[in-house]
Structures are given as C-alpha cells and as structure tokens.
C-alpha cells in the first residue's frame with residue numbers, strides 16, 4: 001500500500017491518500033492524530049493532478065548516526081557501542097520535488113540518503129516479547145542533509161542538521177515492506193554517490209525502534225532516519241539529488257544556494 005499526503009488543487013483540501021496506479025483515493029483521518037483510516041474513501045483524483053506533500057507531519061525526527069561501518073570510517077569515527085541518536089527539527093521537512101536550500105553560513109552541505117521508518121501507533125518501552133515492527137506504518141526515503149562544517153565546529157549536531165529544507169522525505173509511505181535487506185542509493189545529477197544495503201546496519205530497524213522507545217515515546221507519524229551508507233558528499237547550487245529505497249521509490253530534490 002502506497003500512502004501519501006496531498007492537496008487537491010481544485011478544493012485545496014489536504015488529506016492523506018492511497019495511491020493505486022494513476023489514482024489517489026482520499027483517506028479519512030490524520031496519522032499524527034492517531035485516527036488515520038486505511039479504508040479508501042471518495043473522492044479520488046488523478047495522481048498527476050495531486051500536489052504531493054511530505055507524507056508525514058512528525059512530532060519529531062529521530063536520527064541514528066554511524067549505523068553503517070563504512071560511513072563511520074569515511075568520517076574518521078569509531079562505531080558506537082549502542083545506537084547514537086540525535087534529532088532534526090520538524091521544521092526541516094520538505095517533500096518530493098521541493099528545493100533544498102544551501103544556507104549562507106555553511107561551506108559544505110552534504111547529502112545522506114537513508115531508509116526512514118514511519119511510526120503508525122504510539123509506543124513506549126516496547127517489551128522484549130513484542131515485535132517493534134508491529135508499530136510501523138511503513139517506510140519512505142529520507143535525505144538527512146547536513147552542514148558538515150557546522151556539525152564539526154559546533155560539536156553537537158543541532159544547527160548542522162536542522163536548517164530549513166534539510167529533511168526531504170517521500171515521495172510516499174510504502175507499507176508491508178520487509179526492511180532487513182533493501183538497497184539504499186543516492187544519486188547526484190544521475191551519478192551514484194552512495195549505494196548500500198540495509199542488511200549492513202550495525203543496529204537493524206527492529207532494534208532501533210525498541211531502543212528509541214525506551215528513551216522517548218514514539219507518536220504516530222514520527223520518523224526514524226536509520227543512518228546512511230558510505231559515500232556522503234557535497235551538494236552544489238543547481239544539483240538534482242535523488243534518494244532511492246528499493247521497494248519504496250525515488251525522492252528527488254533540486255538544490256539552490258540561498259540568497260543572503
């Protein structure tokens with residue numbers, strides 16, 4: 001099932017929807033409010049007429065650093081003994097086709113293509129005999145855009161990871177996917193920069209969800225960015241950056257230098 005958030009240009013109504021072929025059927029309710037119904041309802045519109053939005057409006061974006069050994073090594077970091085967590089501000093969020101803006105304060109903004117988990121049900125301290133994946137609505141593509149120079153300079157990650165437009169997500173959420181061995185590829189202007197498989201994660205998806213749930217309550221619509229494979233590199237004005245997750249789709253964004 002492909003779940004999106006969209007605006008109907010005729011009615012200006014924004015809603016969740018399910019994509020079937022070239023048609024978007026509206027869904028009742030709101031994921032973040034915990035009352036999204038997956039029963040399709042009328043009206044439907046053509047996919048080409050719908051303006052797709054970021055598929056979630058999360059209360060938080062929880063990110064995992066250094067979850068792929070080769071990526072940790074390329075930045076000269078040791079592997080952490082437990083998942084290394086940080087947050088991105090929800091105001092970073094943009095959707096498929098939106099523009100990544102390079103802030104004037106940074107000389108080095110990099111792409112990080114990642115598999116993202118979308119939480120479907122509230123969870124807190126998931127028990128040992130519970131399956132963390134049962135709390136997942138689906139998966140999507142995410143670009144954890146990072147001002148690398150500021151991340152290093154500030155020591156902690158808040159500013160370098162949370163400029164506006166630094167979290168492209170989408171184009172939609174795919175449910176019913178097994179996250180354990182998916183290809184994650186990032187291309188810039190058609191050239192492959194990052195290519196990895198989720199089976200190389202130091203801490204797999206189920207482990208991450210349980211671990212995070214023991215630190216903070218995960219709400220419906222919350223995003224977990226599961227870490228990036230090796231090959232991170234700079235983005236320049238005019239670039240087209242694509243993140244593709246096998247079984248999900250392609251998230252495509254253009255890059256623009258901000259005007260001072």
Ligand code: ZN
Nearest residue numbers: 112144227228
């Ligand atoms: Zn990342």
